[in-house]
Amino acid sequence: MRFDAGMHIPTLIERKRDGGELLPEEIQHVITTFTAGDMPDYQMSALAMAILLRGMTTQETSALTLAMLRSGRTLEWPQHAPMRVDKHSTGGIGDKTSLIIAPLLACDGVWVPMISGRGLGITGGTLDKLESIPGFRTRLSEAEIHQVIERIGCVMVGQTDNICPADKKLYALRDVTGTVPSVPLITASILSKKLAEGLDRLVLDVKHGSGAFMKTEAAAHELAQSMVATGRTLGVRAGVRLSRMDEPTGEAAGNALEVIEAVRCLRGEGPQDLEDIVIDLCAAVSISSREQLHQLLHSGAAWEKFQAMVAAQGGRPADLLRLADIHAAPVIHELRADRSGRLMKMDARAVGQAVLELGAGRARAADSIDFAVGCDQIAKTGREVAFGETLLRIHARSHSAAEQAAHTIRSGIQIE
């Protein structure tokens, strides 16, 4: 390679370390070199740390997003294909909204090529939830993705090896070098994967609170602003909804338990907070009004669409109403109120930690997960509860695991 002082990686690291700006072609060079295996991990780690400490301009973040997008393939759609839309959530406890949003939006005539992730730490992952449906395939070839979307209007799959390989490699490094919580790096990581879907519109659900990646509203706002500005620069209309994640979304947390709740919501049977978030997020990218979306959810149209997608991806729709039997945990423990009063707190972090310890999540990427365990019938805050009333049910593999989970959750409950 020709020596080019501007492309000397240590010089670029030093410039960013000292608060300078990197040019789009320099960022492209870094990502190309790193993805090809020609830039050592220690240099990329140093650069990621410099970015975390010094930040990036919108122009730099856009260049990084584009370079990561170009590191792999993107889904290509026919010229006159319907509009493509999707939502991305920064993740939380009990967040099963994707399972409802994809089929609901597809009822609207748009296409939803949803590429989702797995759970890590206390937050669950859409792919893990879907895989609790026997036979459901989340690894589809590009040709299969096209077939399903052309026939059904929505598809829910994992990131293939060909999509944003630079992000895969960089995220693995960030995960072990303390460089995950950087707004530009998160923005580029999320948007590159979403842009690879060939989207026209995207809605971002940025959560903040005890059970979220972003702990404060200010941090969530900063990430939201960065994603909207970067999306705009790259030609995607991105809307944002900031939402609190102090208590779990809906009334269930855990893989199969969340699919069961999503099915309830798709059949128009709530719970209300879950339905409200779903309608809000869909309304931000949909061509239909909130009333029309509500109607699609309550008429059974979205439920039919979900069943069609499950069948197209290898599952049996009839199993959706039998998941409680298919994944029955041996122990169901009722956690009861130890006093009467108003339920002030049902801490999302405590519930998420308990669900992780029960085996529903992974502490490390290579861990296996248990579809059956978790919590359901989780009481919502603001309600009056009576002494001895059930506040939630814990589904566990053993009595000792259930007791440990109850102990963890109790530390996050407040009744006044």
Ligand code: URA
């Ligand atoms: N999720 C992602 O996909 N990337 C990040 O950097 C953080 C959360």
